[in-house]
Amino acid sequence: MRPEQPARVTRSAAHLRAAHPDWTWRVPPPAPAVTEATLLLAHTPAHLKRLAQPRDFDADTPFFPGIGDHARRAVSAALAAAEHALAQRTPAFSLMRPPGHHATAGQAMGFCYLNQIAIAALHARRELGAARVAVWDFDAHHGNGTEAILRSREGFLFASVHQYPGYPGTGTASFENCRNWPVAPHTSRAAHLAALRESLDAVVAFAPDLVLVSAGFDAYARDPITEMTLEENDFATLGRWLGASGLPAAAILEGGYSGDLPVLIDAFLSAWVGH
Numbered sequence: 001m002r003p004e005q006p007a008r009v010t011r012s013a014a015h016l017r018a019a020h021p022d023w024t025w026r027v028p029p030p031a032p033a034v035t036e037a038t039l040l041l042a043h044t045p046a047h048l049k050r051l052a053q054p055r056d057f058d059a060d061t062p063f064f065p066g067i068g069d070h071a072r073r074a075v076s077a078a079l080a081a082a083e084h085a086l087a088q089r090t091p092a093f094s095l096m097r098p099p100g101h102h103a104t105a106g107q108a109m110g111f112c113y114l115n116q117i118a119i120a121a122l123h124a125r126r127e128l129g130a131a132r133v134a135v136w137d138f139d140a141h142h143g144n145g146t147e148a149i150l151r152s153r154e155g156f157l158f159a160s161v162h163q164y165p166g167y168p169g170t171g172t173a174s175f176e177n178c179r180n181w182p183v184a185p186h187t188s189r190a191a192h193l194a195a196l197r198e199s200l201d202a203v204v205a206f207a208p209d210l211v212l213v214s215a216g217f218d219a220y221a222r223d224p225i226t227e228m229t230l231e232e233n234d235f236a237t238l239g240r241w242l243g244a245s246g247l248p249a250a251a252i253l254e255g256g257y258s259g260d261l262p263v264l265i266d267a268f269l270s271a272w273v274g275h
């Protein structure tokens with residue numbers, strides 16, 4: 001009954017492979033390829049130890065056997081996507097789970113165990129020569145973990161549009177290098193999209209060398225765990241805007257729990273590729 005389940009990825013992969021036989025698929029390097037030093041860019045040593053201990057983290061975030069390795073594979077794919085975006089300057093998408101943007105330096109929460117987008121952002125600045133990295137988070141939930149990890153760090157911008165009130169209850173104000181657009185439940189599509197446009201304008205104004213996108217599809221009108229109103233075509237709009245920005249970008253799957261997730265991802269990616 002848990003909404004964050006393997007079918008999200010298996011169904012999306014099957015749909016995208018059938019719809020786009022010309023797209024290139026890559027399997028990320030296996031979990032051990034992600035070094036401890038890379039994970040420690042964003043997380044505490046105690047957190048990495050805790051991932052191996054068979055106790056639930058919170059009600060949404062149970063322990064599963066091998067969860068540390070599953071999360072490391074999601075990190076591995078995020079790193080590969082960021083590397084691709086910088087080297088090839090063509091769209092790259094990480095279709096992996098678990099999601100990551102709620103995980104803080106020391107705490108797994110909200111279906112998230114390791115914060116792959118924050119790790120990829122820090123890795124890109126330290127190892128890949130990207131002096132300025134922006135994270136654009138359009139998941140319906142606030143990326144509290146990403147914000148907490150990147151806050152006050154030079155060379156980073158975090159921009160998030162999310163439902164408020166809503167889980168996890170943060171992201172009500174902007175400060176330092178973190179820009180937040182809280183959007184009330186049942187806000188109209190037009191008003192939600194206007195906030196998203198403003199947030200992307202802030203990303204573009206930052207003049208990043210790399211944009212990493214926390215691509216969550218749970219602001220969809222028929223998502224079972226939120227109260228937002230976006231439609232399939234709105235995710236296409238986000239992809240078109242991202243492509244038109246001309247910025248090197250990699251997107252990483254965060255949330256999205258409706259049965260329509262495969263077509264929402266397709267709409268976003270197709271518009272991004274074909275903008």
Ligand SMILES: [Zn+2]
Nearest residue numbers: 139140141255
């Ligand atoms: Zn979400």
